[in-house]
Amino acid sequence: MVGADGYSASSPDELALVNAAKYLGYEFVSRNALENSIEVLVEGKPRIYHLQLTLEFTSARKRMTSLSRTPDG
16 A cells, blocks of 8 residues: 555554654655664654564454664664
8 A cells, every 4th residue: 555655554553553653754765675774764864773573463362562772872
C-alpha cells in the first residue's frame, strides 16, 4: 500500500502509524541494512538510530517490537 506522501506499507495500520509520526515531527528518511540503522528527521534535524532487536509481528502477540539505540547512546 502506498500513501499520498509516497510511503509504502504492508498494511493500512502501518501506514497510519508512519503518517502520524510524520505529523508529530518524526519523518522516516532511509534504512541502512549494512549498518542496521535508520535515519529519521526529528523536527527537521537528521538523527541516526541503530536497530538492536526486532521482534516481528505474530498473530499470537498481535504486535511488533523494535529496540533501538538513540544517537546519544
